[in-house]
Amino acid sequence: MSIVVRIPTPLRKMTNGQAKVEVDSTVLGELVEKLNSEFPGFKDRLVDEEGELRYFVNIYLNGEDVRFMDGLKTATSDGDEISIVPAVAGGI
């Protein structure tokens, strides 16, 4: 068993069209590095020059925004589901 990562449309060109990718990792940052190894350039889309999550990128671990957890240091484990979602407007 591993971690399922849901890939949003803007990034599917990098994953050869795959909407879901499976990765093993214990920390979110490690997961991003592994995705980057498999799909070169992937990390740059998610993380800025300072190593922080880009402003317009939201990553959810089992539905929870990782910004409310430990960001890229958030622990991950088998069976988790990660969603990468671009920020969208709404409300007023």
Added chain:
Amino acid sequence: MAFLNGLKCRECGREYPVEPLNVCDFCFGPLEVVYDYATISEVVSQDSIAKGPLSIWRYKDLLPAEGDDPVDIMAGFTPLLKARGLGKTLGLNNLYIKNDSVNPSFSFKDRVVSVAATKALEFGYETIACASTGNLACSVAAHCARAGVRAVVFIPSDLERGKIIGAAIYNPVLVSVDGTYDQVNRLCSELADDYPWAFVNINMRPYYAEGSKTLGYEVAEQLGWRVPDHVVVPSASGAMFTKIWKGLNEMACLGLLDGVPSSSFGVDQNTVHHPAVTTKMHMQQAEGCSPIATAWNSNQSQVVPVRPDSLAKSLAIGNPADGIYALKVIERSGGSAYAVPESDIVDGIKLLAETEGIFTETAGGVTVSGLKNLADSGAIKPDDLTVVYITGNGLKTQEAVEQVVNPLSIKPSISSFESVFEGAK
């Protein structure tokens, strides 16, 4: 016809065609429409606008959808009222209310949805969807009923009853999600990847958001083709706030304001600031969800997401996508942002109702209380030309003010009336 050159990423500047896209493939930045202002300036004038319909479509040349046969339930061109009663209470002699609570589905959302629905049909969609804090669901469902297409609307399950019924009556597919608005929004973003639907605030967002510019156009037109000194605006995502500013600046650059010659839009259409637009933009958020006001008041350029806990559910967006752009508008305009205490929201609703005869929803309570703060603090001077935007209707959030119901109970007789009435006096 729509005068568009394409879409452009607001962050990295990459260009995209006019398609149902909202996010830059490279940096995830939001895409914005790019207008052909040279052609627009040749066709639009005060006269051409004044001869148009009494709806947002009088500004069709400035909107990103074809305006000849729009999905139109007559959104917009709502009243701008001189607020004598509220003005007297607050010590403001030149106060106006833009009453957008009287739109067809009872909120400003009809403006954005009319544009989005029109664009969705242009793109050939047969289903229009949204994630909503309530007002948007009502508006999407209403416009889909008008257009004869399917609506699928997603709402948090804890919404006010008036908003749920106000959407359900148009017979959409109504999906009640056990979660917050931010969670509903995230779910819809994921669904938008896999369902061939026009999500108005996701893949239609670049077109949809432009509808809010008409709140700026109308106020300028209704004031006699001039801009106010101050506008007071409620905010959640910050989108409407930034679009009102854009609308005022477009009017100035296109020469649509009295005594203001047209001028170039410069290199970035979204950040243009015409010197004739001296309007200060004042944002009001509820304290229980005020990430943009918090960032502004602590001099941060980034907006840190929060978990909302506010009476004003239509303002309860903890992760405001347009927050950083709203901060720039506050800065450029010399405006402000304020987190209205939750305990002042109902007071704001009652103050507006009792002084002006306008019943607004909780977001309007936030706005009016924020206006009071600006007046009390002296940020708005007594003779400044000020417009306060009331964007939603109080009948949708009746739960918030149920305590006002306190009737004189009598028997059906004159003596019973007189005894109770005399006591009440």
